[in-house]
Amino acid sequence: MSKIYGIIKERRKTLGLTQKVVSEKLSIPQSHFSKIESGLSDTRMSTIVDICRVLELEMTLVPNNKIRVVRALMEDSYARMDKPAWVPDEEA
Template structure:
């Protein structure tokens, strides 16, 4: 399964626009777009929605992947969670 960074990059390239153009269209800093696409930064839901609007894609495509990545992350940190709740 593709991760969020891969899907955003793929969709941007499919539309044949640069990161700079995506930044302009979405109102998100180009450096942040770069960090998102490289997987160094996880976007918030509002950022995902802005990217979707700029790329003219259904937000559910990216929101579902983001939710899956979050669930996987929380699963990896379940021991941390249970210790914090004790």
């Protein structure tokens, strides 16, 4: 579970957001967000989903035999990319 919080922290930093900014978007105190991000609060699912929304992440559940593939897919991928992975050809 610490991986989840690690992802949140990494992503937040990658997006260049401070805890203060994120907490404002979530309308919660910075102190509360700090505890969530560090795993010191066993927070609700809905709170994590809200955090994901702010950080442009989506939560999912992966079968154990696929997790390594999924992780490899996402290596260095918490950086925001404004372009989709696939760009359609332009039609003349």
